[in-house]
Amino acid sequence: MxxxxxxxxxxxxxxxxxxxxxxxxxxxxxxxxxxxxxxxxxxxxxxxxxxxxxxxxxxxxxxxIDPRTESGALLALSFDDRAAVDAITEAALAAGGRELHEPEDHGFMYSRAFEDPDGNGWGPFTMDVAAHAAAMAAQPA
Known part of the structure; x- marks a missing residue:
């Protein structure tokens, strides 16, 4: 299993x-x-x-806890691309969710964040692991 x-x-x-x-x-x-x-x-x-x-x-x-005022967990879901991250976030907002902050673009990773109507937080994201590894390797030790 x-x-x-x-x-x-x-x-x-x-x-x-x-x-x-x-x-x-x-x-x-x-x-x-x-x-x-x-x-x-x-x-x-x-x-x-x-x-x-x-x-x-x-x-x-x-x-x-009341997740509207206290944090108990932050839940993240991975997606293949930015469009999918944007799509789930826009669907969440249309269904009564609340966006927690502006989209974040770190070059190798793009993320958004929303709450469900009960205040539970979700962070959809997409990440290019190879680009992240290359960026980390380029940094001085």
């Missing part, structure tokens, strides 16, 4: 969060979804579980 990651996110409104994630390209896996949570699939190995806050609370004894 391939190694997979399941990111669990507490959300205020499962239906609203599901619609947002579908708008940016995630697919809802009906087999593992119900009114209390949506299993959202990004790829064969990357999944995001959108859990109602009361359900999420059953998995931890810790205080659940």
């Amino acid at each position: 391939a190694r997979m990651i399941f990111v669990n996110l507490p959300v205020e409104d499962v239906a609203r969060a599901t619609a947002f994630y579908q708008a940016v390209g995630f697919a809802r896996n009906e087999q593992f979804s119900n009114a209390q949570g949506s299993a959202m699939q990004w790829s064969d190995t990357i999944h995001v579980m959108l859990l109602a806050r009361d359900l999420y609370a059953t998995f931890t004894t810790k205080k659940i």
